Amino acid sequence: xxxAIVVGGGIAGCLTAVALRRLxxxxxxxxxxxxxxxxxxxxxxxxxxGLAAMRALGVLDVVLPLGFPTPVMDLWSASGxxxxxxxxxxxxxxxxxxxxxxRGDLYRVLREAAVTAGARVTTGRRCTGVVETGARVVxxxxxxxxxxxxxxxGADGVxxxxxxxxSGRNPGARYLPLLNLGGFSAGVAPDLAAPPGRMQMMFGRxxxxxxxxxxxxxxxxxxxxPRRVEPAPGELAAVPSAVWRAELAALLADDSGPAARIVAAxxxxxxxxxxxxxxxxxxxxxxRTVLVGDAVHAASPSSGQxxxxxxxxxxxxxxxxxxxxxxxxxVYEGLRRRRVERVVAAGRRTSSSKAxxxxxxAVRDAVMPHVLRRIGPDGGLGWVFxxxxxxxxxxxxDAVPRR
Ligand SMILES: Cc1cc2nc3c(=O)[nH]c(=O)nc-3n(C[C@H](O)[C@H](O)[C@H](O)COP(=O)(O)OP(=O)(O)OC[C@H]3O[C@@H](n4cnc5c(N)ncnc54)[C@H](O)[C@@H]3O)c2cc1C
Numbered sequence: 001x002x003x004a005i006v007v008g009g010g011i012a013g014c015l016t017a018v019a020l021r022r023l024x025x026x027x028x029x030x031x032x033x034x035x036x037x038x039x040x041x042x043x044x045x046x047x048x049x050g051l052a053a054m055r056a057l058g059v060l061d062v063v064l065p066l067g068f069p070t071p072v073m074d075l076w077s078a079s080g081x082x083x084x085x086x087x088x089x090x091x092x093x094x095x096x097x098x099x100x101x102x103r104g105d106l107y108r109v110l111r112e113a114a115v116t117a118g119a120r121v122t123t124g125r126r127c128t129g130v131v132e133t134g135a136r137v138v139x140x141x142x143x144x145x146x147x148x149x150x151x152x153x154g155a156d157g158v159x160x161x162x163x164x165x166x167s168g169r170n171p172g173a174r175y176l177p178l179l180n181l182g183g184f185s186a187g188v189a190p191d192l193a194a195p196p197g198r199m200q201m202m203f204g205r206x207x208x209x210x211x212x213x214x215x216x217x218x219x220x221x222x223x224x225x226p227r228r229v230e231p232a233p234g235e236l237a238a239v240p241s242a243v244w245r246a247e248l249a250a251l252l253a254d255d256s257g258p259a260a261r262i263v264a265a266x267x268x269x270x271x272x273x274x275x276x277x278x279x280x281x282x283x284x285x286x287x288r289t290v291l292v293g294d295a296v297h298a299a300s301p302s303s304g305q306x307x308x309x310x311x312x313x314x315x316x317x318x319x320x321x322x323x324x325x326x327x328x329x330x331v332y333e334g335l336r337r338r339r340v341e342r343v344v345a346a347g348r349r350t351s352s353s354k355a356x357x358x359x360x361x362a363v364r365d366a367v368m369p370h371v372l373r374r375i376g377p378d379g380g381l382g383w384v385f386x387x388x389x390x391x392x393x394x395x396x397x398d399a400v401p402r403r
Contacts, residue, residue, distance in 0.1 A: 001026050004151040005139050006119075007127040007162050008032070012293025012310035013155030014110035014121075018057055019318030020153075021117035022391070028147065029111075029119050030139070032126035032156070042182040042271050043220050044301075045070055045100045045199065048089030049387040050308025053315045055092065056391045062109040067101030068214050069197050075372075076202040077365045080256030084372035088199070088304070089385030100199065100212055100220065106307070127156060130165040130289055137288040152289045153317070155310075158276050160295035167283035173276035175230040176300050176351050180273045181244055182222035183266040193219065202259060203364065207251040208354035209259040219262050223248055224302070224354050227274075236272040244270045275301055275351070279344050284337070285329040292317060297340035302354065303347025305384060309340055315389055323395040331399060343384060 002025050006013045009031030017027045046054075046063070054060045071091065075083040088098035115121055126142040136148045154162025158173045193213040194200045202209045211221035225247070245263060252260040278298040284291050293310035316335050320328040356364055 002150040003027070004153055005030055005137075005147055005149040006153045006155050007130075007139065008154070008156035008160075008293075008295070009111055009114070009121055009123070010107060010155065010157055010293065010310075011110060011307050012295070012313055013153070014107075014114040015054070015057055015059065015311050015314035016153050016155055016292055016317060017114040017119035017121075018059060018110075018117045019314045020321070021114075021119055022058070023318055023322055025321075027114075027119040028149075029114055029121045030125040030127060030141065030147075031121060031123045032142075033123060035123040037123075042180075042222065042273075043067070043100055043102050043184075044106070044307055045088060045098055045304050046106075047098045047304055047308050047385060048092060048096075049385050050305070050311050051092055051096055051099065052388050053308065053311035056315050056389060057311065058391075059110065059113045060096070062113055063101070063106065064096060064099070066105045066109065067099050068212075069097045070100040070199045070212050071097035071197055073199040073201055075368065076200065076257060078203060078205045078255045078361070079365075081365065083203075083365060083368045085198075086372065086381075089381075097197075127161045130154070130162050132286050132288050137286075150288060151321075154289065154291040154295045155293050156295050158278065158294045158298040160291065162289065163281065163291055163295050166286050166289050166291060169282050171278070171281065173278050173298055176275040176277055176348070177226055177228050178275050178300075178302075178351055178354060179225045179227045179231075179236070180222060180275055180301055181225065181248065181270055182220075183263070183268070183270045185219040185221065185262050185266040193217070200257075202255060202257050203354065203356075203361065204252055204255040204259065205361070206254075207248065207259075209252060209255070209257075211259070211262055219265075221259075221262050221266070223252070223259070223263070224275075224351075225251060226354075231274050236274060239272065241268070241270045244272060277344050277348060277351075279348070280341060284333045287329075290317065290329045290332065297336075297344055299340075299344045300347035300351040302350040303343055305343050305347065309343060312336070312387060312389075313340075315391070316395075319389070319391070319393065319395045324397045327397055331395060331397060335395070335399065339387070346381070346384070 091097040129140040208224040292313040320332040
């Protein structure tokens with residue numbers, strides 16, 4: 001039985017482990033964070049192409065009980081003018097629409113799914129290097145231990161340790177000049193609640209604000225705040241939540257809508273993250289090493305596609321290993337590269353539109369309603385949402401042009 005070490009136990013890593021177990025591989029998932037690490041903050045929306053890939057991998061039934069449906073996004077200007085609406089992809093054929101879930105819950109159920117599928121998930125195991133040695137590939141960990149396998153999958157996120165090991169030509173992540181803050185209000189006055197199933201997005205004067213109201217009445221929100229200079233490691237975590245609250249109150253004060261009051265109604269800690277992307281990674285694979293998820297194509301959170309792309313990668317890689325084992329890594333790259341680079345580019349454009357200056361804002365607010373009407377109900381993203389592959393669907397060796 002071939003064996004794989006999957007470096008990183010996030011979305012891409014756990015789903016790759018599930019997929020490789022379906023092929024009968026022996027799989028270890030090596031996750032850097034300790035088992036009792038704090039829940040990873042905030043939430044994310046799983047759009048329909050991501051749910052479809054999860055269904056193909058057999059994990060949709062553990063994901064659907066999480067969070068709540070958010071099939072539609074409404075867009076607002078800072079003055080309270082509705083700019084338009086957009087579905088977050090068509091529902092699956094069983095009727096399941098896009099879903100907004102807590103990030104920590106999603107990681108938990110996917111890790112459980114990997115264990116249930118028969119993978120060994122080890123925690124506190126940080127990869128520091130990967131070396132291919134003939135028929136094996138050897139992973140070194142921070143505690144000095146090593147492990148060998150037939151294949152190493154680098155699923156270790158945007159700051160991947162596997163990416164530079166695959167090639168010294170591979171770049172580090174690119175900072176996007178936008179901070180991401182988020183929280184969960186314990187419940188807000190009914191007049192502040194978003195309509196059920198509708199993610200609300202406001203292009204504020206000084207910050208972008210998104211919110212949705214969960215069935216229990218809590219409002220889940222995030223804010224994007226322009227920040228030109230990349231924060232130093234640990235800098236954001238050291239800022240007390242009271243300081244973020246005060247900063248957001250000032251930034252949102254002149255905008256119409258409930259943003260400032262939702263932030264004020266949020267107890268406890270607020271999470272803050274810098275945002276990054278990876279527009280193009282020249283080398284995705286060695287002979288026995290391959291990258292998946294954010295490690296190879298991190299997209300701005302504004303794309304709303306990072307988790308979905310990770311699920312699509314896991315599915316594509318496993319189908320290639322099954323159907324074209326001698327050329328699996330090359331065919332996988334060929335199947336995925338163009339699509340994910342387009343998604344990253346689209347995410348970058350969305351991210352920039354959130355940090356527009358006064359003139360850019362005026363143009364955007366005037367033009368967006370017409371553009372949304374002209375490009376149709378999918379907001380021009382039909383190609384993103386429509387992507388579907390079944391587990392059974394065979395991959396042909398000549399399915400894609402090889403580099
Ligand atoms: C604020 C925010 C909002 C977002 N919103 C959305 C959204 O609405 N929709 C969406 O689809 N996506 C969203 N994303 C993106 C999405 O979270 C990522 O694209 C997704 O998590 C990628 O999964 P991954 O498994 O590749 O990486 P990750 O989820 O980052 O997992 C990587 C794992 O590898 C581990 N690791 C790191 N280094 C090592 C190492 N050296 N050794 C071992 N393990 C290691 C990490 O601890 C982590 O568990 C958002 C991201 C952010 C930051």
